[in-house]
Amino acid sequence: MRRLYLELKNQRLYFFVPPIILFILVPLTVLATIKNGGGDNFPECATISQLFIPGFAAWWPLFVLKEYLNSPGKELLFVHKYGRDSLVFKMIILWAFYVLFVVIVFIYFIFLFDFVWFLFIAIIIQSLFMVALGYFLALLFQNTFIPLIINFAYSSIFMLALFYSPLSIFEIGSFNSVSSLSKSPVVAIIAFILFYGGYQIEKHLYND
Amino acid sequence: MIAVKNLSKSFKKKAALNSVNLQLDAKVYGLLGANGAGKTTLIRCIAGLYASPQGEILYRNEPIHKSKSFHQDLGYLPQAFGMFQELTLYEMMEYICSLKGIAKRKCANEIAKALTSVNLEDRAKDRIKTLSGGMVRRVGIAQAILGNTKVMLLDEPTAGLDPSERARFKNTVSELKKDRLILISTHIVEDVDACCHSVIVIDGGSVLFNGSCEELRNIAKNKVYQINEKDADSIVGEKYILKVCEIEGKIYHRILAKENQDYPSEKPSLEDGYMCLVKRLA
Numbered sequence: 001m002r003r004l005y006l007e008l009k010n011q012r013l014y015f016f017v018p019p020i021i022l023f024i025l026v027p028l029t030v031l032a033t034i035k036n037g038g039g040d041n042f043p044e045c046a047t048i049s050q051l052f053i054p055g056f057a058a059w060w061p062l063f064v065l066k067e068y069l070n071s072p073g074k075e076l077l078f079v080h081k082y083g084r085d086s087l088v089f090k091m092i093i094l095w096a097f098y099v100l101f102v103v104i105v106f107i108y109f110i111f112l113f114d115f116v117w118f119l120f121i122a123i124i125i126q127s128l129f130m131v132a133l134g135y136f137l138a139l140l141f142q143n144t145f146i147p148l149i150i151n152f153a154y155s156s157i158f159m160l161a162l163f164y165s166p167l168s169i170f171e172i173g174s175f176n177s178v179s180s181l182s183k184s185p186v187v188a189i190i191a192f193i194l195f196y197g198g199y200q201i202e203k204h205l206y207n208d
Numbered sequence: 209m210i211a212v213k214n215l216s217k218s219f220k221k222k223a224a225l226n227s228v229n230l231q232l233d234a235k236v237y238g239l240l241g242a243n244g245a246g247k248t249t250l251i252r253c254i255a256g257l258y259a260s261p262q263g264e265i266l267y268r269n270e271p272i273h274k275s276k277s278f279h280q281d282l283g284y285l286p287q288a289f290g291m292f293q294e295l296t297l298y299e300m301m302e303y304i305c306s307l308k309g310i311a312k313r314k315c316a317n318e319i320a321k322a323l324t325s326v327n328l329e330d331r332a333k334d335r336i337k338t339l340s341g342g343m344v345r346r347v348g349i350a351q352a353i354l355g356n357t358k359v360m361l362l363d364e365p366t367a368g369l370d371p372s373e374r375a376r377f378k379n380t381v382s383e384l385k386k387d388r389l390i391l392i393s394t395h396i397v398e399d400v401d402a403c404c405h406s407v408i409v410i411d412g413g414s415v416l417f418n419g420s421c422e423e424l425r426n427i428a429k430n431k432v433y434q435i436n437e438k439d440a441d442s443i444v445g446e447k448y449i450l451k452v453c454e455i456e457g458k459i460y461h462r463i464l465a466k467e468n469q470d471y472p473s474e475k476p477s478l479e480d481g482y483m484c485l486v487k488r489l490a
Contacts, residue, residue, distance in 0.1 A: 002312075006303045012294045072288035073348070079255050079284045080307045 004090060007064045014063055018056045022101050026052050027108055034112065042113050043174060047159065049109075049123060050170045053102060055155035057127035058134030058147065061094045065135070066144045078205075088135065088199045095131045099124050118175040125184045125191070126169050130155075132194035139201040209233050209389050210254065210272075210359065215263035217249055224249040225261070225413045234358075236385045238400030238421075239393040240482055241410040247393040248287055250410065251363045254391070255284050267359070280309065283352030283360040287367070290344055293337040297328065297347060300336055304351040322350040326380055342373035349380060360390045366399050378403045397479040407478070409485050416485050421478055428476035428484040433463045435471050443469060448487045450480065464489050 008015055029052075030045045037044065068077055068087065077084065102124060109116045130151055137147035158168040169187045173180045212230040216223065225246050241247045253261050256272050256279070264271060267278040292300045301319040310318055323329040326346040331339065339347065345365060352360050366374045381390060381403045394400060400407055400421070407424050409417040417424060432450075433443070437459040440449075445467035453460050464480060466489045476484075484490050 003303055003306050006292070006295060006299055009299065010292045010294045067291055071291040071293075073286045073291045075252070075255075075257055075286045076284060076289070076291065076304075076351075077307070078257060079282065080279055080309075084307065 003085060004064070004093060007067065007090075008060065010067065011060070011063045015060070018059050018098065019101060021052055021056045022105050026105055030109070030112070042115075043172075045109075045113070046119050046171075046175055049105075049119060050126065051155055051159040053105070053123050054126035054130045054169075055152055057095065057098050057130040058151050060098065061091045061131050062134050062138060062144045062148050062151075064090060064094065065138045069138060069142050069144055086199075087139075087202050088195055091131050091135045091195070091198075095128055098127060098131075102127065115174075115176040118177070118180045119171075122171045122175070122181055122184050125188050129169055129187050129191040129194070132191040132198070136194040136198035136201075139198050139205065209268065211264075211266040211269075212250075212254065213264040213266070215250075215253060215261055215265065217253055217258060217261040223413055225253065227263070228410075228413075228415050230408065230415065230418060232389055232391065234387055234389050235405040236381060236388075236390045236403060237392065238404035238407045239391055239410060240395065240397060240400055240407055241393075242395060242486065245410045246413040247395075247410055248363055249413075251361050251391065251393050255282065255361050278359070280355070281358035283354070283357035285348040285352045285360075285362045285365055287363040289348035290336065294335060296333050296335055297323070297339070298332040300347065301332075301351060301354065304354055308355045310355045318354050318356075322354050325353060325383060326350045327376070342369050342376075345369055345373070345377070346380070349377070353384060358388055360384070360388060362390065362392045364393055364395075366394060366396060374399065397477075397482050401478040407482075409482060411486050424481035424485075425476050425478055426481070427490050428464065428480035430468060430473045431464055431466070431484055431489060432474040432476045432480045433465060433469055433471045434460050434474050435463060437461055439471075446489060448483065448489060450483060 026049060029048050033041050033044050033048060065087065068074055102120070106116055106120045134147045134151055137150060138144045141147070158165060159170050162168055163170070163172050169183060171180060171183055210232040212228055212232070215225055215228040217225040228250060239247050239250065252258055254265055259273065266272070267275045272278045292303065295303070298319060301322065302315060305315040305318060320329065323332055326349050328343060328346055328350060331343065336344065336347065345368070349362070349365065352362065366377055369377060378399065381392070384390065392399070392404065404421065406420055407417065408415060409424070417427070435443070440461045440463070443463055443465050445465060447466070448464040450462040450464055453462065462474070464484055464487065
């Protein structure tokens with residue numbers, strides 16, 4: 001955990017991008033939507049949350065991976081095999097850490113809306129998918145910039161333009177029952193498949 | 209200490225190492241070779257970065273990929289070093305301590321010792337990105353010696369260093385060499401002459417020479433001639449011009465010749481011996 005702490009510390013100002021999105025941009029945009037709509041605009045707020053929150057879930061993981069894939073001297077991280085961490089494990093820890101931040105946002109949402117927990121579940125699963133996608137693509141392309149762009153492009157295109165596409169991981173609806181989470185189980189399964197695929201590349205990367 | 213047996217490594221269909229055999233003990237070795245000769249591949253193989261080379265690498269008679277003590281005793285400086293640019297020097301060293309499995313209570317002491325040995329103890333709180341290129345190389349050496357390492361693999365440690373930094377590096381190696389196996393890959397012959405007990409010459413993925421500096425010099429014995437430019441054409445047989453210099457207004461050629469000449473031969477340097485080998489004039 002000390003190494004992960006130092007890896008996050010190495011991000012300096014970039015570390016603060018997800019908290020700024022989660023604690024400033026999302027609440028303010030949601031508040032502005034409520035004010036403009038003159039009432040309970042939960043579906044619109046759900047769209048805003050799904051646009052911003054999962055999109056930034058892969059931010060910290062990709063910046064951690066950057067040292068392993070792009071930094072000069074990265075091979076040093078692979079030499080000490082007995083001390084090294086599993087990257088997939090780090091990705092899951094970072095997702096859990098992100099979820100803690102998302103919990104704080106949803107505590108704020110409780111005061112604004114009646115049914116937030118189905119949206120919360122959908123968003124943490126979407127975040128897991130985004131982390132898994134970022135991890136898989138970063139190892140596949142040996143690059144962290146491409147997955148970052150793909151993640152943001154995916155969130156923007158499918159949340160703003162192609163809502164009803166079968167390729168979209170995002171949910172549309174009122175989020176007031178379990179049936180609102182129609183895509184979430186499949187999204188979770190795909191996330192685990194991506195983690196597995198990434199892990200196979202990671203093993204190959206460490207061993208040859 | 210380390211035995212390399214019939215080591216071969218290919219990338220796609222291109223052979224980078226061909227049946228390399230080496231016995232490395234607690235000494236300072238210079239690994240000499242031109243760019244692309246296979247130095248980095250050999251060092252990476254010994255560091256265990258490639259899992260699938262053909263042949264064997266043993267550390268204290270145990271294959272390195274199975275040896276826990278090898279990974280504890282190993283200090284490695286890659287050719288390019290500059291990760292964790294935003295961490296302070298101390299934090300970066302802390303990270304490497306953790307990676308090497310050094311107990312937390314020993315870290316502060318180990319880091320202080322390592323930084324003192326490369327004269328960077330006063331820069332511990334500076335961020336890596338604020339250090340000069342020479343300092344970053346010294347940081348690389350400092351991280352390699354963390355944990356009282358027994359085996360140090362230094363890949364082109366003097367590349368990009370100015371003369372004073374190189375002199376400092378040689379002094380550092382002199383201080384560290386006791387009871388350690390240090391393998392320094394370089395293409396700068398004078399670095400090897402200054403701080404290595406033994407030389408390994410590698411060319412085209414094969415070891416051409418493995419012996420002492422004196423033995424390498426002796427390869428060029430009676431083969432080095434310094435003659436006036438006008439007489440250069442009178443050299444018999446195969447030759448190679450090592451350098452052209454001007455002495456008291458006259459141009460002289462320092463020449464390596466395969467056959468004995470009618471001129472007095474010069475005392476060979478390590479570079480002469482190395483060139484004699486790689487130009488196949490031995």
